[in-house]
Amino acid sequence: MIKCKTSKAISGMGHSMKRKEDARFLQGKGNYVDDIKLPGMLHMDIVRSPYAYAKIKSIDTSAALAIPGVIAVVTGKDLEQYNLHWMPTLMSDTQMVLPTDTVMYQAQEVAAVIATDRYTARDGKEAVVVEYEPMKPLMNAKKALDADAPVLRTDKEGKTDNHIWHWEAGDKEATEKVFNEAEVVVSQDMYIPRIHVVSIETCGCVADYSKVNNHLTMYMTTQAPHAIRTVIALVAGHVGLTEEKIRVISPDIGGGFGGKVPVYPGYVIAIAVSFLTGAPIKWIEDRTENLQADSFARDYHINVEMAGTKEGKILATRFKVLADHGYTDASANPSKFPTGLFSIGTGSYNYNTAYMEADAVYTNKPPGGVAYRCSFRVTEAVHAIERITDRFAFEVGIDPADLRMQNFIKKEDFPWKSPTGWEYDSGDYHAGLKLAMKTVDYWKLREEQKEKKAQGKLMGIGISTFTEIVGAGPSKDFDILGIKMFDSAEIRVHPTGKAIARFGTKSQGQGHETTYAQIIAEELGIPAENIQIEEGDTDTAPYGLGTYASRSTPTAGAAAAMAARKLRAKAKKIAAYLLEVSEDDLEWEPGKFFVKGAPEKVKTIQEIVFASYTNHPQGMEAGFEATHYYDPPNLTFPSGAYICVVDIDPETIEIKVRRFVAIDDCGNIINPMIVQGQVHGGLTQGIAPAMYEELIYDDAGNILNGTLMDYLVPTAIESPSWETGHTVTPSPHHPIGAKGVGESPTVGAPPAIANAIVDALSHLGVRHLDIPITPYKVWKVLQELKG
Amino acid sequence: MAREITVTVNGTPHTLEVENRLLLVHLIREKINLTGTHIGCDTSNCGACTILLNGKSVKSCTILAVQANGKEIQTVEGLAAPGEMHPLQEGFKENHGLHCGFCTPGMLMRSVELLEDNPNPTEEEIRWGISGNLCRCTGYNNIVKAIQWASAKMRGEETPSTEPEFVS
Numbered sequence A: 001m002i003k004c005k006t007s008k009a010i011s012g013m014g015h016s017m018k019r020k021e022d023a024r025f026l027q028g029k030g031n032y033v034d035d036i037k038l039p040g041m042l043h044m045d046i047v048r049s050p051y052a053y054a055k056i057k058s059i060d061t062s063a064a065l066a067i068p069g070v071i072a073v074v075t076g077k078d079l080e081q082y083n084l085h086w087m088p089t090l091m092s093d094t095q096m097v098l099p100t101d102t103v104m105y106q107a108q109e110v111a112a113v114i115a116t117d118r119y120t121a122r123d124g125k126e127a128v129v130v131e132y133e134p135m136k137p138l139m140n141a142k143k144a145l146d147a148d149a150p151v152l153r154t155d156k157e158g159k160t161d162n163h164i165w166h167w168e169a170g171d172k173e174a175t176e177k178v179f180n181e182a183e184v185v186v187s188q189d190m191y192i193p194r195i196h197v198v199s200i201e202t203c204g205c206v207a208d209y210s211k212v213n214n215h216l217t218m219y220m221t222t223q224a225p226h227a228i229r230t231v232i233a234l235v236a237g238h239v240g241l242t243e244e245k246i247r248v249i250s251p252d253i254g255g256g257f258g259g260k261v262p263v264y265p266g267y268v269i270a271i272a273v274s275f276l277t278g279a280p281i282k283w284i285e286d287r288t289e290n291l292q293a294d295s296f297a298r299d300y301h302i303n304v305e306m307a308g309t310k311e312g313k314i315l316a317t318r319f320k321v322l323a324d325h326g327y328t329d330a331s332a333n334p335s336k337f338p339t340g341l342f343s344i345g346t347g348s349y350n351y352n353t354a355y356m357e358a359d360a361v362y363t364n365k366p367p368g369g370v371a372y373r374c375s376f377r378v379t380e381a382v383h384a385i386e387r388i389t390d391r392f393a394f395e396v397g398i399d400p401a402d403l404r405m406q407n408f409i410k411k412e413d414f415p416w417k418s419p420t421g422w423e424y425d426s427g428d429y430h431a432g433l434k435l436a437m438k439t440v441d442y443w444k445l446r447e448e449q450k451e452k453k454a455q456g457k458l459m460g461i462g463i464s465t466f467t468e469i470v471g472a473g474p475s476k477d478f479d480i481l482g483i484k485m486f487d488s489a490e491i492r493v494h495p496t497g498k499a500i501a502r503f504g505t506k507s508q509g510q511g512h513e514t515t516y517a518q519i520i521a522e523e524l525g526i527p528a529e530n531i532q533i534e535e536g537d538t539d540t541a542p543y544g545l546g547t548y549a550s551r552s553t554p555t556a557g558a559a560a561a562m563a564a565r566k567l568r569a570k571a572k573k574i575a576a577y578l579l580e581v582s583e584d585d586l587e588w589e590p591g592k593f594f595v596k597g598a599p600e601k602v603k604t605i606q607e608i609v610f611a612s613y614t615n616h617p618q619g620m621e622a623g624f625e626a627t628h629y630y631d632p633p634n635l636t637f638p639s640g641a642y643i644c645v646v647d648i649d650p651e652t653i654e655i656k657v658r659r660f661v662a663i664d665d666c667g668n669i670i671n672p673m674i675v676q677g678q679v680h681g682g683l684t685q686g687i688a689p690a691m692y693e694e695l696i697y698d699d700a701g702n703i704l705n706g707t708l709m710d711y712l713v714p715t716a717i718e719s720p721s722w723e724t725g726h727t728v729t730p731s732p733h734h735p736i737g738a739k740g741v742g743e744s745p746t747v748g749a750p751p752a753i754a755n756a757i758v759d760a761l762s763h764l765g766v767r768h769l770d771i772p773i774t775p776y777k778v779w780k781v782l783q784e785l786k787g
Numbered sequence B: 001m002a003r004e005i006t007v008t009v010n011g012t013p014h015t016l017e018v019e020n021r022l023l024l025v026h027l028i029r030e031k032i033n034l035t036g037t038h039i040g041c042d043t044s045n046c047g048a049c050t051i052l053l054n055g056k057s058v059k060s061c062t063i064l065a066v067q068a069n070g071k072e073i074q075t076v077e078g079l080a081a082p083g084e085m086h087p088l089q090e091g092f093k094e095n096h097g098l099h100c101g102f103c104t105p106g107m108l109m110r111s112v113e114l115l116e117d118n119p120n121p122t123e124e125e126i127r128w129g130i131s132g133n134l135c136r137c138t139g140y141n142n143i144v145k146a147i148q149w150a151s152a153k154m155r156g157e158e159t160p161s162t163e164p165e166f167v168s
C-alpha cells in the first residue's frame, strides 16, 4: 500500500528494510553502559532516605570507611565545598545533588559510597548511619496551597508557599460566554496518576576524568548527549571542566521513553568523585532505585468541561489543571512551555473557543514531570478531551463515532488554526475513523452490545480520535535552557560511494541506524545498506538536542534529507561537467543523473562521488560532504483513530481487551515495519497506564509499590494482539512529508480503553473512571452504585 | 567467604574463586566478561538475565554463582558462532522482534527452552511461555511472530511471510 520511489536494492523510503543494528543486539554484542569496564574503575552506590521529609541530624561514615575496599563516602557537605551540592533542572528550578540538611522525598540521595567493586559499595552503603528528624510530609497536591501547608522550598529566598507557576492559553472571557449560553455543558474531574517509564535498562554512567589531560569522558544513559555536555559545562565550568574538555558518549541505550533525558544526581556525583580521585567511577542504579527516585511522568489533576448544542455540535472546552511536580520542577519541557504542549488538548474537533489554565505545586514526592513515551503533556490533554467528548456524546444521546464524525475538522480545512494558537499542518480524521470502524465492523459490534446487555453481559466499545503535536520545534518558540531545538545531520560520502552520517539525536531502540540510512538512500540513491549511521558521541556528531518527544524524524530526519539534497545539487554540477552538458539538460532517477532524451548518457551517484575526489570541476570544492542544521518551520501533527473492544466478566470483573485497532496517520512512512513496531510498543505502553500502572504513595510519604513486584508492567499476557493500519496525509512543510510516530499510540490508547470500559458500564450508571482502571476499582464503583 | 567453582560456559570450562554471595549473573558478566546477559531488575521479574543452566532457562540474577558449580551454562553468545545466527536470532531480526535489544538475550534464551518443550506452540502458549520476560519496547506482537517463525524454521517447514501486516 506504500509506493516506493527506490528499488529494494537502494531501500529508500517506504521499504520495510530489516534493521541494520539488530546483529549486535541478537548476538549479545550490544554495548550498554553497564558493559563498560575501564582499568582502575571504582563502583559507586547511593545511600537513600527512608523518609519523605526530614532533617538530617548527622551522617556517620566511620563504619563504612572501615570496610576493606571502601574508598570514600561523599556527602552533601563534601560537595558544598565545591558548590556542587545543588544543580539546575532543565526547567530552571534547582535540585539537590546531595542534601546538606533536609531530605525532600523518600529514596532521595543522601550520600555516595565509593568502593573497589559493587558488592563492597553496597556493604558500605548499608554501613552508613544517618540520623534523621522526620517531619510531616506534604503528599496531597490539592492541599499544597492551604494556609497550614508546610512551605517546602525554604531554600528559595522569600518563598512563602508551594506554588511553582501559573499558565494559561486561549480566551477566558469568550469561553465563559459560550459556556454561560450553551444548551449542554458536561464537566469531569479526573486524575492522571504518576507513572514511571521502566525502560528495561535502568540509568547509569561511567565518569572517567583524567587528571593528566584535564578531560572528562562521560559514558551515560542519555537521550540528549549534547545538551548534557552543555549542562555539565554550566554546572562544573567553575572547577575547570569547560565544554571542550567534556566528551559525552551515549552508547547503546536499553530503552529511554523520556526517562533518560534528565540529569540525575547520581551522574553528577560520579563526575565529582572521578574529578577528585582521578579514577573512573561506575554508577548503575538498581530497578528499585530507578522506580522510586528517577523522574516520574504525569501526575495531573484535571477538570475538563465541554459546551455544545443538543444536536451534538461542540462549541467550547475549558481545562483546569493542578500539576504535582514533587519537590522541584524537573520537567524536560521547552523552556517557554511549563505545561509542555498541553494546549493541543482542544483535539481534532472544529470549534473556536477554549480556555486552559494550570498551576503547579511542590510536594514531598520525587522530582520530575518527564515523559512516559510522551514528553510534553500531550497524553494528559488527549485523555481529557477524548473522555469529555464521550461524556458529551452520552449526554446528548449521539453515538460517539457519529458525534466525532460530525465535529471533525475537515480535510480541506487544513492548515487549521486551533483555539489555543497552534496551526495544524494536515490531517484526514474522517478517513482514519472510517477505516478503524470498517476494520472492527463497528455497527455490528453495537448490535452485539445490545444483545449482550439484554443477557446481562458487559461489553464496551471505546473510541479515541486524537491529534498529536510533535517535532519540537521551531527555534523562535522552542528552546531548552536557551538552546534552540533544531537538530542536525552530517553526511560524508567516501570516494567509493559509501557513506557515514552522524546525528545529534540518539536512538534508544527506534532504529535510527536503519531509518536515517533510508532517508539518505531516498535522496541520493546510495543503497541504505552502504550508509553507516552514528549517533551519541559529542566529539564526532554535530550538535543536536537529542531524541525524545517523537522529534527525531521531524527534525534530524529532515536534516538528513536537507544535507543529502545539498549533495545532490553538487552531484548535478559534477554530472553536467562529466557529461559535458548543462545542468538543465539532466534528469534524476534514484542513483543516477542522465541526459534528457538520451538515457544512455548517464553518471551513477557512485561515479559522481568518485569524480568529486579524483576529477572534480576546477573551482569547485573537492570531496562529497554536507552538514545541515534543520530548524522546523512548524510542528507536525500526527493523528490517529483507535477503537477498543472490551469484555468484562460480571462476576469477577476481569477486564479483557478483545480487540484493539489502531489507525495512525504519521504522514509519509520511512520504514513500515519499524513504524508498526513503534505503534505496537506504544500501544502496550498505552494499556499499561490505562489498566495497570500507577505509583502510589501513602500519607506518610512511603511509596507503596516501588518495585517491579508490585508496579505492574504488562507482560505478553496482558498485552493484546494489536491490529494496526495507516492513513497517509503528508506534512506539507516537512522535507520528506513525515510527522513522527513514537508517542502517538501511548497518547491515543488510554482514552480508547477507558472509553470502552465506561461504555460497558454506562447503563449501570458509570460515567467516568480514573485510570488505571483495575477490576477492584470497577467492582467498588459498582458496589457503590448498587448502594 | 569464597570458594572455588568450575562452570562450563558456552562449552568452555572456567575455574574461578568466587565469593559465596556472588550472583550468577555477575559471574557471567563481570568475571567471565560475557555482557550479552543483562540485568533489568532486582526482584526476579524482568527476565533480562535469562540463561540456560543445564539446558533449563533460569533467571541468573536469582541464582548464586556457587549453585552453578559443576554445571553447564549457555548464554546468548553461545547460541551461534560469531557472525552466524540461530533460527531464533534470525526470527527476531526478520520479524522486528527487538527495538532497544536490552530484553532480547533473555527473550532468546527463554525461547530456546520454550521451543524445545513445545516445538509448535500456539500464540497463546508463546505468550504464556515468555510471560516471565518483560519487554518495554515491542508490545510483544513481533516477539510472538519471531518465535512462530523460528519454530517453523526449526521444524523444517516453510517460514511465514515477514512483511508487516496492516489492516486496510
Ligand code: FES
Pocket (backbone or CB within 6 Å): B038, B039, B040, B041, B042, B043, B044, B045, B046, B047, B048, B049, B050, B059, B060, B061, B062
Ligand atoms: S535481572 Fe530481572 S529477572 Fe533477573
Ligand code: FES
Pocket (backbone or CB within 6 Å): A200, A254, A255, A509, B097, B098, B099, B100, B101, B102, B103, B104, B134, B135, B136, B137, B138
Ligand atoms: S526491545 Fe527494548 S525492552 Fe525489549
